[in-house]
Amino acid sequence: MLGIIGGSGLTQLANLDVSHREVVRTPYGEPSGPLTFGRIGCRDVAFIARHGHGHTIPPHLVNYRANMHALESSGATAVVSVASVGGIRSDMAPGVLVVPHQIVDYTWGREMTFQSGGDGPVVHVDFTDPYDEEVRRRLLDVARRIGEAVVDGAVYATTQGPRLETAAEINRLQGDGADIVGMTGMPEAGLARELELPYAALCVVANWAAGRADSAHGIRFDSLEAVLQLSMVRIRRIIEGFCAD
Numbered sequence: 317m318l319g320i321i322g323g324s325g326l327t328q329l330a331n332l333d334v335s336h337r338e339v340v341r342t343p344y345g346e347p348s349g350p351l352t353f354g355r356i357g358c359r360d361v362a363f364i365a366r367h368g369h370g371h372t373i374p375p376h377l378v379n380y381r382a383n384m385h386a387l388e389s390s391g392a393t394a395v396v397s398v399a400s401v402g403g404i405r406s407d408m409a410p411g412v413l414v415v416p417h418q419i420v421d422y423t424w425g426r427e428m429t430f431q432s433g434g435d436g437p438v439v440h441v442d443f444t445d446p447y448d449e450e451v452r453r454r455l456l457d458v459a460r461r462i463g464e465a466v467v468d469g470a471v472y473a474t475t476q477g478p479r480l481e482t483a484a485e486i487n488r489l490q491g492d493g494a495d496i497v498g499m500t501g502m503p504e505a506g507l508a509r510e511l512e513l514p515y516a517a518l519c520v521v522a523n524w525a526a527g528r529a530d531s532a533h534g535i536r537f538d539s540l541e542a543v544l545q546l547s548m549v550r551i552r553r554i555i556e557g558f559c560a561d
């Protein structure tokens with residue numbers, strides 16, 4: 317079964333043939349909402365909206381542990397995360413789809429591990445390559461096959477939010493090697509790795525990051541919704557293709 321975590325702009329999957337919804341209990345508390353189970357093509361899917369159904373949970377308050385645990389305990393064997401990001405690199409314009417290959421984590425104060433101490437030996441999971449290469453490759457291959465342009469590789473800086481960054485912070489992130497910036501990439505990817513769940517992200521650039529291009533004097537929110545809506549149609553097509561494989 318494929319787990320799909322939907323971000324801003326993707327609170328439901330129109331192409332999901334729903335069988336049932338379930339509130340999944342976890343040792344880590346409540347997930348962001350009920351999981352929606354069903355099929356896309358010939359693949360069983362479990363979907364969860366990261367920010368809740370009405371988009372009410374800000375990035376720093378998402379219960380990432382509960383979401384990931386709920387997907388795993390429900391039988392997900394791989395997870396695709398959909399996330400909107402800001403574009404830092406000059407080719408990361410609004411509307412670009414990208415499958416990142418690396419992460420820099422600037423978040424703090426989030427519950428970011430399943431290890432609580434005292435319940436077994438300490439485990440240091442390998443996180444050299446934070447995304448699963450097979451899931452990444454499949455997303456990219458499907459996109460190519462159906463004619464959707466998707467950029468292969470980007471360094472995803474995960475900031476704490478919920479506020480957006482300053483222009484100087486974006487300059488610093490770029491100096492650190494970041495190409496895109498979002499608020500939910502971590503601890504999600506790290507938790508998936510702890511559970512040994514193959515995980516990759518399909519990101520849509522929603523806006524230029526602070527201080528860049530038309531965000532030189534403030535983030536332009538007016539076009540953001542339109543960009544997300546158009547991009548989600550493309551993302552649904554890629555997910556459909558992914559499930560048809």
Ligand code: HPA
Nearest residue numbers: 400401402497498499525
């Ligand atoms: N910064 C951080 N997170 C984001 C942005 C951004 O500019 N756009 C969408 N998510």
